[in-house]
Amino acid sequence: MHLADFIESHLDLLVADWIEFARRLTDDSQDLSDEELKDLAAQLMLAIAADLRTPHINVGRIAALHAGRFAGPATISRVARGHAEERHRHGFTLDQMVAEFRALRVSVTRRWTVHADREDLVSTMDELVRFNEALDQALTESIAHYTTQLTRTRDMFAGVIAHDLRSPVQAIAMSAQALRQVRMNPDMTLKLLGRIEVACTRLRLLINDVLDFARTRLGDILPMNLQPASLREIVLCAIDEVSASTPGLRVRKQLGDDNAIGCFDEQRLTQVVVNLLVNAVQHGDPRAEIAVELGGQDEGFAMAVSNHGQTLPPEVLATVFDPLRGAAQGTSAGRVGKGVGLGLYIVREIVRAHGGHVEMQSSGGVTTVRVWLPADDARVSPSPPLPMSEPEP
Structure with a gap:
């Protein structure tokens, strides 16, 4: 033959x-x-x-x-x-x-x-x-x-990082320069200090995402400090953090009466909720509310963050948690302005490290990210990712 x-x-x-x-x-x-x-x-x-x-x-x-x-x-x-x-x-x-x-x-x-x-x-x-x-x-x-x-x-990564860093650094520099004025009134001083705090928050979020991305791509599991914590309090803390840096943000909360106590890494899960809210702000209708829901489900805890906007096609949903997913679609000006594209990837990695899973659905102009976290007795330790012999940026 x-x-x-x-x-x-x-x-x-x-x-x-x-x-x-x-x-x-x-x-x-x-x-x-x-x-x-x-x-x-x-x-x-x-x-x-x-x-x-x-x-x-x-x-x-x-x-x-x-x-x-x-x-x-x-x-x-x-x-x-x-x-x-x-x-x-x-x-x-x-x-x-x-x-x-x-x-x-x-x-x-x-x-x-x-x-x-x-x-x-x-x-x-x-x-x-x-x-x-x-x-x-x-x-x-x-x-x-x-x-x-x-x-x-790699070129896109460097370009977007530079773009995302420029705006908060410029805000800090201009505010600091204005504070040098001797005759600055107290109200203006407080306003400028608020701008500096917002810019520093944006920088911290960006730096955390880049560091976590580098860690996971080098084969490490994200370090977890699991302690008894209230998922409801974590969500409220994250909403306050994003609200402080996003004037006019409107969040509709449906968190239930239960505090949803479990063994969580409080700082990491705060990062999850913050990233989901920031993603909803960046890609949703700025005039519409963002909905955050929390409740028990299947021997664990379920959380959903929804925003109104364009319905995402299946091909986008299939890769939405992939890091740097915009590289395959070009580096248009609109794409650059939307951030480095690591937020949802970091969300997935943190949720996986807790033994949970995350998915995104989009229909009728509403996009929802659903997170499921297991209760303590249902948690399974995740397997470590394969070593990356040639780490990407």
């Missing part, structure tokens, strides 16, 4: 091998379905099979490949670039992506050699050479595109 025929007739088996290996590379935080893990595996193998059926090209093709001139079918290039973009978007490292190709090579080679025609050894070896050549082309294309995406993400 020719290799191209084998790939096409055993496509489901080869894709299953791909999924099984890719699943071992991922952790719970990536939360990928089999369909997402499979990605473009079937299309890539079919493209390689089509390449194997084309007339033989001499060794000059290999030289062109190593020189960076991709001489194979455009389909292989397109599929390989799409695979790289998906893997980058879902947080795979470059090493993990390369390992996928290595596993695919082994899977196809081992399974096909059982069916290969051993009487025609020359033909068998020629097909193996051409298969490896096509797979190397796909791998080269994927690495090149992944590297481009990674560079773009």
Whole structure:
């Protein structure tokens, strides 16, 4: 049986091998379905099979490949670039992506050699050479595109951080300069001091998110200081903090009568609620109220933060908790003004560290983030994330 025929007739088996290996590379935080893990595996193998059926090209093709001139079918290039973009978007490292190709090579080679025609050894070896050549082309294309995406993400990260830092630093500088005026009246002094406090709060939130992002991407679990605490008091404290830095903020609270006492990291969960409120302020209708609900549910505690605004499409909801998700969508001025995009990622990591989970829903112009935290006797320690051999920004 020719290799191209084998790939096409055993496509489901080869894709299953791909999924099984890719699943071992991922952790719970990536939360990928089999369909997402499979990605473009079937299309890539079919493209390689089509390449194997084309007339033989001499060794000059290999030289062109190593020189960076991709001489194979455009389909292989397109599929390989799409695979790289998906893997980058879902947080795979470059090493993990390369390992996928290595596993695919082994899977196809081992399974096909059982069916290969051993009487025609020359033909068998020629097909193996051409298969490896096509797979190397796909791998080269994927690495090149992944590297481009990674560079773009890092540039976007630096640009957005600089943008987000500029505004509060400028507010602090201008307020401090105004305070130097000897004849400043007390009311104006208090107003300027209030601006400085708000700017410092914004800086602290941004710095905390960046530090937590760096910690998790380096493979650490966020440190937790679990102590008996009232979830209701945590929510109220976070609302007060955001209200102090957001004039005109209106929050409709439905927190119930129970204090929802549990074993929580009070500071971390305050960070969760603050990030959810800030996200609602940034992306919601400024004229509408933000709703915060709290109650018991399924041997744990449920919290929801809702805002009015545009209904988010499914493709956005699928990646809304991914860090730096805006990198794949460009760096438009509107995107830059919305912040660095780490808030929801940090929310997910803190909730996971408490043994809970978080999800976002959007319909009818209302977007809701729901957080579930287990009661003490239902808490399960989260598994640590995989070490990141090449940390992203």
